[in-house]
Amino acid sequence: MDIVFSESELEKVEEIKSRYPELQAALMPVLWMAQKKFGWLSKEVMMYVAGLLDLSYAHVYGVATFYTMYFKKPMGKNHIQVCTNVSCMLGEGEMIFRHISEKLGINNNETTPDGLFSLEEVECMGACGGAPMIAINEDYYENVSIMMIDDKFDLLKQS
Amino acid sequence: METPKVLLSGIPDYHKIDVYLQHGGYKEIRKALAMQPADVTGEVKKSGLRGRGGACFPTGLKWTFMPKGTDKPKYLVVNGDESEPGSFKDRQIFEFNPHQLIEGILITNYAMGIEAAYIYIRGEYHRWVDLLQKALDDAYEKGFVGEAMKKTFGKDFTTNIYIHKGAGAYICGEETSLMNSVEGRRGYPRFKPPFPAQNGLWGMPTTVNNVETIATVPQIMKMGGEAYSGIGAERHPGTLLFGVSGHVNKPGVYELPTGVLLTDIIYDICGGVKGDKKIKAVIPGGSSMPPLRGDEIEGVRMDEESLKPLGTHIGTGGIIVMDEDTDIIKITKRIAHFYHHESCGQCTPCREGTGWMEKILQRILDGNGSMADLDLLVSVCNNIEGNTICALGDAAAWPVRGFITKFRDEFEARVSKKREFTAPNIVHGRRQAAGSLVFER
Ligand SMILES: Cc1cc2nc3c(=O)[nH]c(=O)nc-3n(C[C@H](O)[C@H](O)[C@H](O)COP(=O)(O)O)c2cc1C
Ligand code: SF4
Ligand code: FES
Numbered sequence: 052m053d054i055v056f057s058e059s060e061l062e063k064v065e066e067i068k069s070r071y072p073e074l075q076a077a078l079m080p081v082l083w084m085a086q087k088k089f090g091w092l093s094k095e096v097m098m099y100v101a102g103l104l105d106l107s108y109a110h111v112y113g114v115a116t117f118y119t120m121y122f123k124k125p126m127g128k129n130h131i132q133v134c135t136n137v138s139c140m141l142g143e144g145e146m147i148f149r150h151i152s153e154k155l156g157i158n159n160n161e162t163t164p165d166g167l168f169s170l171e172e173v174e175c176m177g178a179c180g181g182a183p184m185i186a187i188n189e190d191y192y193e194n195v196s197i198m199m200i201d202d203k204f205d206l207l208k209q210s
Numbered sequence: 211m212e213t214p215k216v217l218l219s220g221i222p223d224y225h226k227i228d229v230y231l232q233h234g235g236y237k238e239i240r241k242a243l244a245m246q247p248a249d250v251t252g253e254v255k256k257s258g259l260r261g262r263g264g265a266c267f268p269t270g271l272k273w274t275f276m277p278k279g280t281d282k283p284k285y286l287v288v289n290g291d292e293s294e295p296g297s298f299k300d301r302q303i304f305e306f307n308p309h310q311l312i313e314g315i316l317i318t319n320y321a322m323g324i325e326a327a328y329i330y331i332r333g334e335y336h337r338w339v340d341l342l343q344k345a346l347d348d349a350y351e352k353g354f355v356g357e358a359m360k361k362t363f364g365k366d367f368t369t370n371i372y373i374h375k376g377a378g379a380y381i382c383g384e385e386t387s388l389m390n391s392v393e394g395r396r397g398y399p400r401f402k403p404p405f406p407a408q409n410g411l412w413g414m415p416t417t418v419n420n421v422e423t424i425a426t427v428p429q430i431m432k433m434g435g436e437a438y439s440g441i442g443a444e445r446h447p448g449t450l451l452f453g454v455s456g457h458v459n460k461p462g463v464y465e466l467p468t469g470v471l472l473t474d475i476i477y478d479i480c481g482g483v484k485g486d487k488k489i490k491a492v493i494p495g496g497s498s499m500p501p502l503r504g505d506e507i508e509g510v511r512m513d514e515e516s517l518k519p520l521g522t523h524i525g526t527g528g529i530i531v532m533d534e535d536t537d538i539i540k541i542t543k544r545i546a547h548f549y550h551h552e553s554c555g556q557c558t559p560c561r562e563g564t565g566w567m568e569k570i571l572q573r574i575l576d577g578n579g580s581m582a583d584l585d586l587l588v589s590v591c592n593n594i595e596g597n598t599i600c601a602l603g604d605a606a607a608w609p610v611r612g613f614i615t616k617f618r619d620e621f622e623a624r625v626s627k628k629r630e631f632t633a634p635n636i637v638h639g640r641r642q643a644a645g646s647l648v649f650e651r
Contacts, residue, residue: 078394120378
């Protein structure tokens with residue numbers, strides 16, 4: 052894929068820039084846009100963003116690496132995030148993590164060879180009342196059970 | 211007494227602008243605009259409102275720190291990072307009452323003469339960012355925000371509101387780190403002083419307030435500061451969004467007046483402990499707050515002034531209940547791991563100390579801990595506390611020290627009495643790499 056934004060995306064970048072008195076502040080929202088479009092933040096993508104915002108590649112790289120949600124490597128189609136922080140731990144979140152890990156045959160921060168799933172053990176996602184919880188890409192699933200997970204994953208494999 | 215519903219009205223579809231308007235929405239900004247800005251701040255002062263982000267700082271007082279009569283642009287940052295484990299209340303506002311938050315921002319900005327507000331929302335909350343953005347778009351369209359305000363309200367005041375999405379860093383909830391994050395930098399906390407009111411976003415006067423704090427403001431305008439101060443506990447008045455999680459039958463977010471009994475929250479409102487088990491520990495306000503032991507919770511009232519004498523705090527109001535079967539060492543280690551993972555690494559005591567704590571706790575968990583490890587842990591906590599740039603250091607030290615102090619027996623039972631090897635940190639070994647400073651003649 053060519054690393055360029057479309058005409059309308061570039062307009063969006065202009066709109067984002069207008070929200071802040073300084074150009075640099077547009078970096079995080081534009082990195083989000085880039086990640087959504089290109090899947091992850093490769094060196095080429097970061098250089099492209101740096102060019103758009105008149106920033107150095109070093110600065111963009113520094114910011115991208117500070118925040119865990121910017122992907123610095125390619126991710127599976129379904130990014131599975133399992134919370135094991137206190138409230139979820141009390142709700143058997145670790146068991147959920149182990150189950151998924153065994154089911155997919157991968158460990159934390161790994162991707163299945165078919166590129167369908169990436170697994171990540173995450174810190175509290177701010178949904179502690181719904182423990183145990185997982186997120187698949189951008190969607191939260193709260194009060195999950197092994198059965199629900201099995202059903203959901205079967206669906207994901209088919210789609 | 212009936213509990214006043216200040217933040218979560220329970221009215222169906224209240225998140226939609228039409229429904230919000232039907233129930234008197236965006237009237238309070240009109241009321242505020244008819245007053246002098248200083249009087250608006252005065253009303254908030256009178257209400258006794260204290261920040262809901264964790265530190266309980268008096269909101270009205272904070273607002274008075276903003277310089278007056280300056281030409282510099284001023285900013286508001288609304289803190290919706292909500293990353294403290296056990297806290298999940300602000301997202302209720304994004305989902306069920308976004309317009310009250312927006313109206314609160316308008317009033318706040320008017321009171322301080324602020325030209326733009328940035329709502330910082332944690333990156334994981336994609337869905338809630340969208341929900342709030344929708345509400346914001348509707349408010350812009352109706353002319354309640356931005357340039358159109360002049361026409362809508364007939365007053366020479368305009369302000370803009372923007373959403374800034376985080377990208378997964380707990381530390382960005384800390385106000386100075388948050389400002390760096392808005393500016394498009396790595397989220398390192400800054401030294402204080404200078405405080406944000408003097409030198410905040412882009413070096414300009416800035417106020418940082420929590421989402422729940424700001425969402426309360428329209429209700430204060432509505433009922434008057436005096437009346438608001440009559441809700442709940444005298445020295446920490448109002449209602450709080452308590453997020454209850456852990457071993458209770460009905461976890462969730464409940465709006466209750468401050469000063470409510472912890473036992474009432476657990477047994478009445480949350481339907482008691484799962485399986486009718488006994489309670490071993492309760493964290494009263496998010497994972498960084500020292501825990502209460504089960505035998506200590508009788509009669510405890512949930513407001514800052516009642517919790518302080520017990521050595522803990524209301525924090526974010528995130529209550530985590532643990533039943534009698536909970537492995538306290540495992541929980542402590544999990545908490546230590548979190549703070550180690552989230553330390554930004556700027557200060558040595560925090561960066562190294564959080565790592566040591568996690569390592570020592572892991573050792574104890576593995577059955578290789580010694581009695582001296584317990585004192586070592588407490589000593590590490592004491593050396594982190596107060597010696598760092600930001601309060602993450604304290605947030606890491608408090609729970610660990612709290613758990614060890616309160617559950618000393620349990621920790622002692624877990625450390626082996628006879629260890630087969632000496633721990634590297636209790637013996638002296640001459641460092642091979644360092645040269646001797648004693649010179650031979
Ligand atoms: C490590 C750390 C994390 C924090 N996280 C949050 C947070 O997620 N949300 C929040 O409102 N305040 C958080 N705070 C507190 C903020 O620094 C700040 O005090 C607060 O947003 C002020 O708002 P308030 O006066 O309305 O409470 C955090 C503080 C520290 C030290
Ligand atoms: S206390 Fe920890 S998180 Fe805060 S600035 Fe220092 S190293 Fe960073
Ligand atoms: S502890 Fe899992 S969402 Fe908060």
